[in-house]
Amino acid sequence: MTSITQHSTNEIKKKVAFLALVGRPSAGKSTLLNTLCGYKVAIVSPIPQTTRHAVRGILTRQEGQLIFVDTPGLHLSEKKMNVKLIEVAERTLEESDLVLYVIDASREPGPEESFVVQKIQEKIPFCEQKMVVAINKVDAEGAKPERCRSFIQTKFPALPEDRFCSISALRGDGVAELTDRLFALAPEGELLYPEDTYTDQDVPFRIAEIIREQAILRLRQEIPHCIFVEVADVELREEGTQLWIRAFILVERESQKGIVVGKGGRLIKEIRQASQRELQKIFDWKIYLDLRVKTAPDWRRDDKVLKKLLDR
Structure with a gap:
């Protein structure tokens, strides 16, 4: 498997965290995962529910290591396979240190967005202390990032102002600032993967x-x-x-x-x-x-x- 060393080992304290990427289908989670890691980790298509697994992408910098776990889009459905996909996302939320909530600025929040909020609140104790919101697709025609911000603030009133990042996962706009905020929030720990690893998929x-x-x-x-x-x-x-x-x-x-x-x-x-x-x-x-x-x-x-x- 091709891998590229990003930084040499440093003796300073490292920041290490597992982060669940959550959002409704087609919010841009997989595109963001690839942009964050700098490599193609997750497949991407315009078809909703392309992601079927908890796909891990790993970013190692001098500050430490972030392990992003892409999840199937959270959506309202009673079909057997879709229920299984929702269970995959729920397990990832329960097992993660932090949450990266990706919301699509080009779509109006609705019942599915409220369903995402419900799952975060159910699965993550004190979620407002552990969450960063990426308002994605701000470059899209008709995007309304303030509408998304208002929706999130209503649902998570205690979420600090500095936990919001407006980004374009496709173009990379705002992703560097988002990464800095995630590292700042991550707890200290030992690196869990070799520094030249960007995914653990076989x-x-x-x-x-x-x-x-x-x-x-x-x-x-x-x-x-x-x-x-x-x-x-x-x-x-x-x-x-x-x-x-x-x-x-x-x-x-x-x-x-x-x-x-x-x-x-x-x-x-x-x-x-x-x-x-x-x-x-x-x-x-x-x-x-x-x-x-x-x-x-x-x-x-x-x-x-x-x-x-x-x-x-």
């Missing part, structure tokens, strides 16, 4: 996520939510210079299989080639990907599949 997981991202970007309507990726084999070949991968995109129905494959196999070829290009940016090996499609009927309602998929 190789098969990263491969599966990149393939899923590239498939999502090329599929429409409900299909992106109907797929998951299974990495069957990963081998080093050609004297350790080539990473050979066999993976499957799984769908719920045979009709969906044809959509993912595409006419004459055009779409699956496009997904495979795009995935290889993205994987090549992450890993030092030459990538060869054998990608196929198969069915796993109604997998989103199968407790065994969901447990295996979401407990990675």
Whole structure:
């Protein structure tokens, strides 16, 4: 896995914290995670609920280490898989030292935003002492950051003024100031990861996520939510210079299989080639990907599949 040393070891006291990134779907949490860490840690797409796992990204500076945990968007739903995704976010909140609440300035706060607030208040004792708010997408057309600030102040009246940061996760505006505030709030502790580590995801997981991202970007309507990726084999070949991968995109129905494959196999070829290009940016090996499609009927309602998929 490619990693880059960011700072040398220093004997001064370090600031170390686990931070839960929470917000409603499409608030920009995954984009912010990648910008904070300086590397592609989480996959990103315009499709809501792209994030299905608690994905960790690690930032190490002279001051210490922040471990960001991206979470599935908190949303109102009673579907089995969505309930499981909400449980992933809830566990992350309970296990974190600090909360980074990401709110979208281009959308009006509504019932889902109130649901995010409810979960933070339920899962984090004295949450106003442990929270920073990133008002994201302030560069978007029609953005109203003051509307978001007013909403948060109503819900968290004891939250200090200096806990608000207006940012553009996509452009990086305001992210340096946000990072400084998070380090200032973090408690002292020992570094938990080597200084050159920016994520602790294993190789098969990263491969599966990149393939899923590239498939999502090329599929429409409900299909992106109907797929998951299974990495069957990963081998080093050609004297350790080539990473050979066999993976499957799984769908719920045979009709969906044809959509993912595409006419004459055009779409699956496009997904495979795009995935290889993205994987090549992450890993030092030459990538060869054998990608196929198969069915796993109604997998989103199968407790065994969901447990295996979401407990990675």
